[in-house]
Amino acid sequence: MTLFLAALVLWMAAWWLNTRIAGSSLASSYVGRTAVPVVFGLSVLAIWELVVRGLDVPQVILPAPTVIAETFASETGTLWIDFRQTALKGAISGYVIGCLAAFAVALAIDRSTFLRHGLLPIGGFVAALPIVGTAPILVNWFGFDWQSKAAVVVVMVFFPILVNTVQGLADTAAMQRDLMRTYSASYWQTLLKLRLPAAMPFVFNGLKIATTLALIGAIVAEYFGSPTRGMGFRISTSVGTLELAMVWSEIAVAALAGTLFYGAVTLVERWVTFWHPSQR
Amino acid sequence: MSQAAAIEAKNLDLTFETGDGSIQAxxxxxxxxxxGEFVSFIGPSGCGKTTFLRVVAGLETPTxxxxxxxxxxxDEARRDRAYGYVFQEAGLYPWRTIAGNVRLPLEIMGYSKSEMADRVNRVLELVELSGFENKHPWQLSGGMQQRASIARALAFDADILLMDEPFGALxxxxxxxxxxxxLGLWDxxxxxxGxxxxxIPEAVYLSTRIVVMSPRPGRITDIIDNPLPRKRPLDIRDTPEFLEVAQRIRKGLRAGQSYGD
Incomplete structure (x- = not known):
């Protein structure tokens, strides 16, 4: 009970500290802006630890953060193998293939109204398919290894990229297109010098949405067949053997990988679309 | 039609088909x-002055x-790079620097790198924007942006400059x-x-000739030869000659305007 009370006190203290930081002159500085979420995150972890220990929560329901950290530290070898299998091979390759394919189709759709009316609805139809339905089929087609996971990821990221790119390519003012016409610019010149740059904020919206979809797709697809490694495989087998600390470690890896992936795309976005009002 | 003419229009008609009937622009x-003439087109909105300029530029096809x-x-004139077009908005591409925007038509027309650099420097100097090469459009005031867009239209040395209310928003x-x-640049x-x-003051101050137009249907109601000398200080706008021309334009505009609708 004392530990539970300590959790309450800690929560109040952290709250007070964050309010103070947010209200002080530090609030707008880099230190202040980093300190608030860090204090919040650390206090959530500490409260979690205290509550689990204080209330004697069973390991199977919720392991304490320190237990998860111990497992994480002792199993880094396995976690790395799983990460390579699922995130690097499955998610990233699927993401790259899916994004390139969607981009190419978007360009084709943009050139032809026939394709716009034909392909866009099919894209929407594919996007509406539940992953638990498509994943087993794709595993059947492409085998247990990462190729089938990449295929699932391709299906998942395709539509958001497609829709955003098509919309982005349409996002130029009539005046800007007229300007290119007065230069007698060709289709490709107009595309490269005007429409693609103008589309980039939209494209990056799609790319960012797709990062999280890619990781989810690659992990879930492993539930339907995989070699004896991979984050999804490890989660499903560890749940079966009640090794919840391992499950949470994989979740931590997934969260870290997802955040880094998203962050990396956001960095590239900032570099490419520096000119957009949302970035400058 | 004489050979010395830069632009010749003969019995031009243009009708737009819209959802609720046709509009004779x-x-x-x-x-x-x-x-070498400086011709202004003046008239209320809908009188076809912009449409006429767009027809000359090949952006609209006359009926x-x-x-x-x-x-x-x-169309041929456009392929010959005969004209530069300045729109009401500067329409600079925000992802390009000022120099990059001025370079845009040159890149499309395939100039060499050194030629591009020379021309960009020269036209930026012409519009007094030297030193702003590496700024992005949003870092400049509206007037400077419009000057950059004029530099862009001048960059490839077209003989004709078509300007559609370039200073309207300033x-x-x-x-x-x-x-x-x-005026100095033209001189x-x-x-x-065009x-x-x-x-009205802008038209009188700038032009050698003023074309007064009226709407529904868009047509020319008066063409005025401007008697003002080629060199025009700003305070020429207070002289009787200036006011006389302005008055004639105003009369022309009133005559073409029916306030009944």
Whole structure:
């Protein structure tokens, strides 16, 4: 009970500290802006630890953060193998293939109204398919290894990229297109010098949405067949053997990988679309 | 039609088909603009002044009549880089620097790297934007942006400059300054300029000839030869000659305008 009370006190203290930081002159500085979420995150972890220990929560329901950290530290070898299998091979390759394919189709759709009316609805139809339905089929087609996971990821990221790119390519003012016409610019010149740059904020919206979809797709697809490694495989087998600390470690890896992936795309976005009002 | 004309329009008609009926944007417009002239088009909105400029630029296709630019069709003239077009908005690409924006037409037309650099420097100097090469458009004021867009239209040395209310969105002070600059630029480059405006003082101050137009259907109601000398200080706008021309424009505008609807 004392530990539970300590959790309450800690929560109040952290709250007070964050309010103070947010209200002080530090609030707008880099230190202040980093300190608030860090204090919040650390206090959530500490409260979690205290509550689990204080209330004697069973390991199977919720392991304490320190237990998860111990497992994480002792199993880094396995976690790395799983990460390579699922995130690097499955998610990233699927993401790259899916994004390139969607981009190419978007360009084709943009050139032809026939394709716009034909392909866009099919894209929407594919996007509406539940992953638990498509994943087993794709595993059947492409085998247990990462190729089938990449295929699932391709299906998942395709539509958001497609829709955003098509919309982005349409996002130029009539005046800007007229300007290119007065230069007698060709289709490709107009595309490269005007429409693609103008589309980039939209494209990056799609790319960012797709990062999280890619990781989810690659992990879930492993539930339907995989070699004896991979984050999804490890989660499903560890749940079966009640090794919840391992499950949470994989979740931590997934969260870290997802955040880094998203962050990396956001960095590239900032570099490419520096000119957009949302970035400058 | 004479050979010296930069722009010749003969019995030009243009009807737009819209959802609720057709709109006659231009009716029987006949006009000849000689090389080196500065011609302003003035009239209320809907009088077809912008449409006429767009027809000359080949951005619209007339439904009747004929238009020749440097003795060729507007499309050919465009391929010959015969004209630069300045829109009401500067329309600079925000992802390009000022120099990059001015370079845009040159890149499309395939100039060499050194030639591009030379021309960009020269036209930026012409519009007094030297030193701003590496700024992005959003870092500049509206007047400077519009000057950059004029530099962009000048970069490939077209003989004809078509300007569609280029200073319409700017405040009076900036406008006066740019008018002065434009006049100087016209004076020492000898370009032919077609200039759409709805400011009477601007039209009188700048032009050698003023074309007064009226709407429904868009047509020419008066063409005024401007008697003012080529060199025009800003305070010429207080002289009786200036006011006389302005008055005639105003009368022309009133005559063409039916306030019944």
């Amino acid at each position: 231009l009716q029987d417009v006949t006009l000849e603009i000689g090389k 009747g009549g004929e238009v020749r630019v440097n003795g060729t069709s507007p 405040d009076e002070i900036v406008r006066d300054h740019l008018n002065e600059q434009l 020492h480059t000898g370009k032919t300029i 200039f759409v405006t709805h400011s």
